[in-house]
Amino acid sequence: MKFAVIQFPGSNCDQDCLAALRGLSGVEAEYVWHKETSLRGWDAIVLPGGFSYGDYLRCGAIARFSPIMRAVMDEARSGKLVIGVCNGFQILCEAGLLPGALVRNRSLHFVCDMVTTRVEAADSPFTRGMPVGTLLRLPVAHGEGCYYADAATLRELNERQQVLLRYCDEKGCVTPTANPNGSVENIAGICNRERNVFGLMPHPDRACEERLGSSDGARIFESMLRSLATDRAAA
Amino acid sequence: MSTVTSSPQPLDPPITSELIAKHGLTPDEFERIKKILGRAPNFTELGIFSVMWSEHCSYKNSRKELKKFPTSGPNILVRAGEENAGVVDIGDGWAVAFKIESHNHPSAIEPFQGAATGVGGIIRDIFTMGARPEFLLNSLRFGPITGEGKNVTANRRLFTGVIAGIAHYGNCIGVPTIGGEIYFDESFEGNPLVNVFCLGVLQHEQLARGAARGVGNPVFYVGAETGRDGLAGAAFASRELTEESREDRPAVQVGDPFKEKLLLEACLELLATDAVAGIQDMGAAGLTCSTCETASRGGTGVEIDLAKVPKRETGMTPYETLLSESQERMLIIAHRGKEDVVRRIFDKWDVPCAEIGRVTDDGMMRVLNNGSIAAEIPAKPLADEAPLYSREARKPTTDYTDEDLLREISASSAKSVVESLRRLLRDPSIASKNWVYRQYDHMVRTGTVVRPGSDAAVFHLRAANKFLAATTDCNSLYCRLDPREGGRIAVAEAARNLTCSGAVPLAVTDNLNFGNPYKPENFWQLREAVEGLAEACRAFATPVIGGNVSLYNESPAGVVDPTPTVAMVGLIEREEWITTQFFKAAGDVVILLGDFGDEMGGTHFLKVIHGRKAGRPPRLDFERELALQKALRELIQAGQVQSAHDCSEGGLAVALAEACFHPAGLLGAEIDLSGAGGLRLDQILFNESQSRVVISTVPTSADGVMGLLKERGVPAQRLGRVGGDALAITVGEEKLRWPIREIFDDWFHSIGAIVRES
Numbered sequence: 001m002k003f004a005v006i007q008f009p010g011s012n013c014d015q016d017c018l019a020a021l022r023g024l025s026g027v028e029a030e031y032v033w034h035k036e037t038s039l040r041g042w043d044a045i046v047l048p049g050g051f052s053y054g055d056y057l058r059c060g061a062i063a064r065f066s067p068i069m070r071a072v073m074d075e076a077r078s079g080k081l082v083i084g085v086c087n088g089f090q091i092l093c094e095a096g097l098l099p100g101a102l103v104r105n106r107s108l109h110f111v112c113d114m115v116t117t118r119v120e121a122a123d124s125p126f127t128r129g130m131p132v133g134t135l136l137r138l139p140v141a142h143g144e145g146c147y148y149a150d151a152a153t154l155r156e157l158n159e160r161q162q163v164l165l166r167y168c169d170e171k172g173c174v175t176p177t178a179n180p181n182g183s184v185e186n187i188a189g190i191c192n193r194e195r196n197v198f199g200l201m202p203h204p205d206r207a208c209e210e211r212l213g214s215s216d217g218a219r220i221f222e223s224m225l226r227s228l229a230t231d232r233a234a235a
Numbered sequence: 236m237s238t239v240t241s242s243p244q245p246l247d248p249p250i251t252s253e254l255i256a257k258h259g260l261t262p263d264e265f266e267r268i269k270k271i272l273g274r275a276p277n278f279t280e281l282g283i284f285s286v287m288w289s290e291h292c293s294y295k296n297s298r299k300e301l302k303k304f305p306t307s308g309p310n311i312l313v314r315a316g317e318e319n320a321g322v323v324d325i326g327d328g329w330a331v332a333f334k335i336e337s338h339n340h341p342s343a344i345e346p347f348q349g350a351a352t353g354v355g356g357i358i359r360d361i362f363t364m365g366a367r368p369e370f371l372l373n374s375l376r377f378g379p380i381t382g383e384g385k386n387v388t389a390n391r392r393l394f395t396g397v398i399a400g401i402a403h404y405g406n407c408i409g410v411p412t413i414g415g416e417i418y419f420d421e422s423f424e425g426n427p428l429v430n431v432f433c434l435g436v437l438q439h440e441q442l443a444r445g446a447a448r449g450v451g452n453p454v455f456y457v458g459a460e461t462g463r464d465g466l467a468g469a470a471f472a473s474r475e476l477t478e479e480s481r482e483d484r485p486a487v488q489v490g491d492p493f494k495e496k497l498l499l500e501a502c503l504e505l506l507a508t509d510a511v512a513g514i515q516d517m518g519a520a521g522l523t524c525s526t527c528e529t530a531s532r533g534g535t536g537v538e539i540d541l542a543k544v545p546k547r548e549t550g551m552t553p554y555e556t557l558l559s560e561s562q563e564r565m566l567i568i569a570h571r572g573k574e575d576v577v578r579r580i581f582d583k584w585d586v587p588c589a590e591i592g593r594v595t596d597d598g599m600m601r602v603l604n605n606g607s608i609a610a611e612i613p614a615k616p617l618a619d620e621a622p623l624y625s626r627e628a629r630k631p632t633t634d635y636t637d638e639d640l641l642r643e644i645s646a647s648s649a650k651s652v653v654e655s656l657r658r659l660l661r662d663p664s665i666a667s668k669n670w671v672y673r674q675y676d677h678m679v680r681t682g683t684v685v686r687p688g689s690d691a692a693v694f695h696l697r698a699a700n701k702f703l704a705a706t707t708d709c710n711s712l713y714c715r716l717d718p719r720e721g722g723r724i725a726v727a728e729a730a731r732n733l734t735c736s737g738a739v740p741l742a743v744t745d746n747l748n749f750g751n752p753y754k755p756e757n758f759w760q761l762r763e764a765v766e767g768l769a770e771a772c773r774a775f776a777t778p779v780i781g782g783n784v785s786l787y788n789e790s791p792a793g794v795v796d797p798t799p800t801v802a803m804v805g806l807i808e809r810e811e812w813i814t815t816q817f818f819k820a821a822g823d824v825v826i827l828l829g830d831f832g833d834e835m836g837g838t839h840f841l842k843v844i845h846g847r848k849a850g851r852p853p854r855l856d857f858e859r860e861l862a863l864q865k866a867l868r869e870l871i872q873a874g875q876v877q878s879a880h881d882c883s884e885g886g887l888a889v890a891l892a893e894a895c896f897h898p899a900g901l902l903g904a905e906i907d908l909s910g911a912g913g914l915r916l917d918q919i920l921f922n923e924s925q926s927r928v929v930i931s932t933v934p935t936s937a938d939g940v941m942g943l944l945k946e947r948g949v950p951a952q953r954l955g956r957v958g959g960d961a962l963a964i965t966v967g968e969e970k971l972r973w974p975i976r977e978i979f980d981d982w983f984h985s986i987g988a989i990v991r992e993s
Contacts, residue, residue, distance in 0.1 A: 009585065012409025012494050016681045019697060019759050031731075033583075051407040054493025110402050110674045141406070141676040210696065211810065213686075 001031040001228045004042040004073070006088075008063045012166060013049035013085065020208040024047055024221055034066040043228050045072055047088025049141075055230040057103060058145045059092035069095055081125055081224055082197045086142055089189070089199030091231060098192055098199045099147030099157065106182025113232035115180050117188045117202055118168040120153070121161040124191050125227035126198045126220055133189040135172055137214040138202035140180050141211055146191075146202040151184070165189035167198055246552070247278035254278075264622055271616045279554045279602070279610045286520035286558055286615065287527065290786050291741050293621030296752040297784045300762055303769040304779040306675035310741060311778055318445050319360040319516060321780025322437075322740045325806055331444070332366040333434035335707070335746045335802045336531035337785035341487040342429040346396025347403070350429050352490040354404040355562055357433040359516035363565070365443035365506045366435030369680060370694050371405055372415040373431045374707040374746070374800045378424030380663055380989055386870040388422055394419075395990060401431070402674045408499070412675035413683050414692030415707050418664045422711070426792030430746040430783075431985035432707060432802045436696045443506050446517040447529035447537050447568045447594045452512050454526075454537060454592040455577055455640065458498045458564035460547035460841045464488050466558055466559050473749055475789040483633045494563040494586075496924035501584035502565060508580075510573035512594075517564040523557045526592075530614035533568075538601040539592030541609065548789045553602060553609035568594060607763070628762050629755035640850045641835060647917040649969045652888075655844050655917065656973060657981050660892060661693060662843045665894075666985035688898065689696050689815040690881055693807065699993070702807040705739035710884065711796035713852035716837045718760045718797050722767025723855045724925060730775045734864040735870050735879040735928060737812035738805030745770055745782040745801050750794035752786050760797040761786075768799055774857040777803060787937040812871050814882035817897035821958035822935035823877050825894075825904055825929065827887070828863055830950050831911035832924025839884040840921035853925050859949075860926045866947040867928060875943075877934045884926040888920035890929045891954075892962055903959035903975045910952055919966060931957055 005017045014031060021029035029046075032039065034138045045053060052063035063069070069091075076082045076097050084092040090100045105111055119127050119134040130136075149157065159165055166186040169178040181201070189200025202215030248254060255265050258281055266283050268276055276284060290296055306315045312330055313322035320334035354371065361368045375397060378390035406410045410433070432769045447454070464487075484509025505511060513533065515525040522544070530537040541556050551559075569577050574590065583590035595601070600617060602610040647655060659665055672687040684702065685693035690707040708729040714721030726842060730740045751755035772779055787797040807813055818825075835841060836850025872878050882890040887908075895902055911919040932940050937953070944951040962978065 009497055010407075012407075012679060013494065016679065019681065050409060051493060053497075054491070055409065056493070110406055110676070112406075112673055112676045113680060137680045141678060145407070203678070206681050209681070211684050212678070212681060 001027055001043045002028055002041065002169055003046055004032045004039055005029055005046045005048055006034060007031045007067055007210055008034045008050070008052035008066055009189060010052045011048050013203065017046050017048045017205045020205040020217065021221060023208055023226065024189055024218060028223055030156045032214050034130045034181045037067050039071040043108045046225055047084035049086030049088060052091065058094065060087060060094040063091045064094040067112055067120055069073050073097060076197050079194065079196050081092065081228065083126065083224065084199040085203055085205060086201055090144065090212065092197060092199040094097065097197050098190060100147055101151045101198060102144050103146045103148050104144050105146050112141040113180060115140050115202060116168050116170055116178065117165040118172050120163045120166055124164055124198065126191065127164050128223040128227050129210035130219060130223065133172060136216040136219065137207065138204060138217055139206045140202050142181070142201055145181040147187040160193060162190050162193065164191055172218065184204050200214055237870055245264060250275060250278065251280060255545055258282065259289060260285055264288060267622060270458050271613060278422055279557060280830065282554045282558050283523050283612060286523060287591045287617050288621040291519050291867045292524060294784050295621050296377050296626055297747065297761065298623050299625050300765045305769065305773045306770070306778050308776065308778045311780060312439070312442065315779055315781045317600050319363045320709060321742065321744065322364060322442060323780060325699065325701050327699065328439055329436060330439055331434055331436055331804065331821050332361050332364040333358035333432065333744055334360050334362065334781045334798065335430050335803055336783040337746050337748060338429045338431065339426065339748065339785050339788055342397050343426055345487040347400040348487055348489050350397040350400030351404040352488045353429055354401055355490045355495050357431045358408065358410060358495065358499070359518065361433045361435035362502055363443065363445060363514055363516045364435065364437065365441040368410045368433050368435045369682065369696060370408055371412040371431060371433050372692065372705055372707050372802060373401060374709070375417045376417050376423045376428040376711065376798065377419050379419050379421060379875065387445045388516050390424060390636055391990065396918055397427065397429055398671050398674060404490055404492045408496045409679050410545065411677045411679045411683055413677045414687050414705065415693060417671065420711065420796060422793065422796040424792050426788050426795055427667040428748050428788065428798055431802050432744065432927065434705065434804065435525055436699055441506065443511065443514050445529055446513045447533035447535050448512045448569065450535060450631040452568050452571050452594045452665060453550045453574055453590050453687060454539060454569040454594065455569055455588060456564065456591045457567055457586055457588045459491065459494050460545040460587060461556055461559050461561045462547045463551065463555055463559060463563055466555060477791060481830040488560050488562050488991055490562050491610045497584045497586050498563050498565060501581050501586050505577060505580045506608060508576055508874050510576040511567060513568035515566045516906050517566060519560065521560050521564070527614045529566060529568060530600055531618035533594065536595035536597045536599040536601065536614060537592060537796040537883045538595050538603065542602040542605045543589050544589040545587045545589050545855060552603045557602065604792060605874060626752045626758040627755040628759035630759050631756045633973065640841065640847065644845050646915045649916065649971060652916050652920055652972055653973065655840065656888050656892065657978060659725055660982040661985040663986050663989065665839065665885050665889060667983045668986065669988040670990060680828055684813060684817055685736065689736065690732040693736055693813050701737065702810060702813060704736040704805045704807055705802070706732040707800055707802045708732065709796040709798050709800045711839050712848055714764055714798060714844065715796040715848065716850065716852045716921055718763035719767035720852055720855065722764040722799050723771040725801040726771030726775060726858050727855050727879065727925065729801045730777065731864060731881045731928065733803055733805035734867050735814060735881050737814045738807045739801055739868065740775055740777045740805040741802055742780045743777045743803050745779055745799060746770050746800040747784045748788050748795060748800065749786050749787045757794060761973055764797055764799040766800065766836065774861065814871050814876055816894055817878055818902045818931050818957040819877040820896050822934055823931040823957040824934055825931050825954040825957060826937065826940060827927060827929055827952040827954050828867060828944065828949055829927035831908065831919060831952065832922045832926065832927060833914055833918055834922050834924045835918055837870060838886065838921055838923045840886065840917065851903055853923050855925045862947060863926050863928065866944055866949045870940060870943065875932055875940050876935060877931045879928055879930045882929065884923070886921040886923050887927065892978055894929055895962055895975050896982065901975045901979055902957050903961045903963070904955060904961055906964045908954065908964060911966065916966060916969060927930065
């Protein structure tokens, strides 16, 4: 399967994503420069973390206008798998591919730590094979990762089971102290209504090797691989 | 005197003795300048000499001392002083470039930008070598943040500002900050120490040189536009901080990590081609320093035209353009005919790029401005022939012995030592730094195998598939009381920390932070500390591959405690040798490598509990230390060591408590120190005698470990077992007990609570 890792100026997890993906069997991964205009021929698209364009305006607000983003939007609408990690999640929200917004952490500080998240829905291409309640240990590193959406959007996200990951404690309880950034309802990651676009603040790319303290992140990428394989078999 | 060939610019002030003094040049130095030029300098040239001959750029008061360091070794590929950073071979065709540098003065005036640009500067030093920056460490010192009052508020502002600045720059550019040290002491009030370290990895053949080679080759300016920020920052950093220093705020630069990220990627992409003949970053003294240094190293001349330099302000004079310390800029000497390669790559990254001159054969640094010559100086004398001084040194008159101190301070009761350990664990210098490192992205680049909080950070260099351990160390209090011994101990402790993590020490970069060298006591401290460092670096076979000297660290309140920060890097040959300081399993046997010790001078216990910064600091015996480290590595490599933690500030009691604080789950320990016999309780628990490491081992290995240590002549004491929900220490009749959760909370939350209450 071919994964495109988009490089925006200021992306700084592009190399980590590429290394993590290339570490999985059955994956070809390459960079795609933000000035490109087409993503035809790729099976999945990764928007990596970082500080695109320095994030001097709102996070992701400028990257959203990069030439490549038109192609990302077209491919997303056509059903291709798109995953946005950290800054990638912020860009997906700014681009309107995911609802809600990511605002300054409640603590007003950047937070880098290993956290526990709980899988909230198993029927997405990103959580396939992970029953609801599965715990994933993943690193977070962000200053603006506090997820916010209005009440109507939240209701819809919950009704349609678009929340894929919530921050929880080591036992799987969703508590305020387990929330690293003040996200509403401990939301760590959501997908779109069509379930092919996924944004999350934690870094699966930083949790693909036991030596780094967790390989749970690989389960998300492997889930994508399985989904792609199934689709391909069906086609 | 011959005629002035370079034209004075309109509005240039006349060169008067006041103007010369204002540029920090002595009348003798001015005479020397005239001799070099064969005439009097114009205003621009005076400015150029002023920054190049500042302490910051020329090391004129310290260079003679620095020559005492051992600088060569079988692994050393680029030695200290040759380039922007030293380079060490790590095997299989890979090498690492690393360096530490201070940003003390800017951080004192404007903590956020001062610290941020410190990070930016050191990262540039590393990628200038052709190395990809992999991780950062920082060694920080501030005035006390506990208590109340105007000074404490100011100290907290500096502390939180510096942390935020480091986080801002490091997080954005995507280089993880994975370790270092932070201390708090009155002597740093108003003059914090901000020493930042960066390490990068490269293949041998990627090594880039900062030399202007090849007459006729084009000289490119790449990176951010030049503005009026940071004018003559190097000269500013070569003065004491005073009440008026605030007015120097324009000398502090403003950093843009996003621009540097683009510059970094573009430069590394360019260096992977064959287009580059030389490359040099524009740090202190900016365009001036980079042009004359590349010319000097290349044995050539460089001619540049200021009219072609990208600027973000209009009306900048040659003086301003040359002395600006605007950040995120580099000078690149390309091979003739490869100009388009340079332009194409910088265009791709949207980084400004301009051809501003060429390499010449006349050894001159010639600066044109719209056709006229703004400055014309022989490059080599300017870059390399600053006057060197040996200042007067005088030993300060302070002398204490341990015995006197112990007589003055009554012995602690069992009850009071229980409270003393808790106070020590809460003391910000010893307490957990999680409030700080949680704000640093310490996991980007997916190499951080041992995260901040253990004796040394351990990093996996993915491209090279190598494991490195890195640490920074210095006990400023020891150095204040005995700079030579303090210097020796700084190196020994760094090596011990690396050994505890499973590494063999490779090399050192040092940051010498001292006061005004014109004061004989300060110069004596500098000389003694350097000699201590040099002795120890020879003993541990860890050459100094570069570093930085920061003098004039004085505020109106006085001089800082002398701080020769040692950053040391080691190589861990095999992944399974990586060891952390935390106990791993209940039932494991706890063993002390080394003796119980008895030295109380300069201890953290005396400072924190009794308010005394006094006594003779502990003595270091190289032979004992080397034997201990060698034996410990042997045990680790044989798979016999579950955890290893060195005893430093706070002595054995603090080391034992910290070993209990495993991030994945606290573990108590039952310890018996009755064997120490005959000493006071506080002396047993808190002495800081050197060459001691607490290890734990599985029960079945304990006898073998003790046997091997005996064979190697390393004293060792069996202390007890891991387990229980308390740190319980028995000393003869006395039974001391600390519930582990309570002391963990003391230690873990201390700094966060202090910052939040302000």
